Amino acid sequence: MEGGVRWAFNTRRWRPSAGEWAAALALVQAEEKERIGRFMFRRDAKAALAGRLLLRKLAADILGIPWGTVALERTEHGRPCLVAAQAVAVGAVDFNVSHQGAYAVLAAAAGMAVGVDVMEVRPPPGRSIDIFLASMRRQLSLVEWDHVRAFPDEHRRLAAFYRLWCLKEAVIKARGDGLTFALQRLSLTPAGPTPTPPPGPLTLDTTLAIDGVHDPAWYFQETMLDPTHPVAVALHCPALASAPPPHNAPRATHFTELTYDQLTSSATPLTPLDLGAGQAFMAKAEAP
Structure with missing residues (x-):
């Protein structure tokens, strides 16, 4: 991971259909899916889901943890992290995500x-x-x-x-x-x-x-x-x-903007396809 990882995904340009949203939701843990489903607006749900997909892509593509076995939790202050056993296995790698406006972003580095x-x-x-x-x-x-x-x-x-x-x-x-x-x-x-x-x-x-x-x-x-x-x-x-x-x-590292296909290139479904969740998503307003 020399130089670290910098990824960005434009959630404003991502306009999934009901079926596409249901398929994307199936790529995260059940508790994550439930939390994302509680957002009132599509804008916020897309940002939250993109953040989780960025984390899973990092774990699968860079850290070598198969997508289906990645287990995420939060610290006492709400910071996303790998469960303890996986964190020990990958060593001194830190990562963080953020989202606002049109983008969700991820940064990761080793040893800092x-x-x-x-x-x-x-x-x-x-x-x-x-x-x-x-x-x-x-x-x-x-x-x-x-x-x-x-x-x-x-x-x-x-x-x-x-x-x-x-x-x-x-x-x-x-x-x-x-x-x-x-x-x-x-x-x-x-x-x-x-x-x-x-x-x-x-x-x-x-x-x-x-x-x-x-x-x-x-x-x-x-x-x-x-x-x-x-x-x-x-x-x-x-x-x-x-x-x-x-x-x-540290080595200077630029952000790479990912397409949805790149974001999910190594993804495998973790939960059954829920078309009802897709329809509920489409029934929401994009933003206030």
């Missing part, structure tokens, strides 16, 4: 903690951008707030805010302690070029301070999946921080 987050940059409904940003001010450090305010255009300020929020969420997810860790304790200093969609380069120079103290063991890889979806990968590896150059940073 991994967090990933994707956001959709969109103007807040019912209020101005600057009023929205002011309401979020307490979630940012002084360094971060100065970075946001430095942009003369409100839409660029909004994009800068979402970039920072995406980075913060990626750190929290790599730490694995969920809502018990306050976002205000993190202060990110964006450096290097503003992330751009491929084929632009990854942005790698952002740094992190926790409680005001710079932590060199954190590394960031940022890009844009499209003009409105920033994605950030946070990697925590103290061993790399003490290594000599050029071995003191």
